[in-house]
Amino acid sequence: MNQLFVRAGNFMSSFVKEEDGAQVIEYALIIAVVSIALVIALQGLTTGGYFTTFITRVAACLQGNMAVCNP
Template sequence: MNALLNTANRHIGSFLRDDEGAQVVEYALIIAVVSIILVVALRGLTGASFSDFIARVETCLTGGACA
């Protein structure tokens, strides 16, 4: 029983010290913030509402005329 508790304690300690997943979360948050900033900046440059901006991007991506 003691060996089982020692093994479990080692595995739990190893799990708590592992911080590889934190880097993924940090990168995801950075990408999300940069994406929001880009959308807001591009919306301000086009002078259109957000739905008009999305419609223009969709038209350009589907092979329509981009203005």
């Protein structure tokens, strides 16, 4: 019974000291912040202008409207 408590104590102390899980959480937070920044930064591209025109032309070309495909 004493060995069980010793093993449990060793497991808990190694679990507390292990930092691999913390690194995964840090990477996830970095990815989340970068993703939010990209969404905010690229939001201006979708509100009109050249990018929207380009995407509309690509969609028309993919649907077979060849008159729009040739500039």
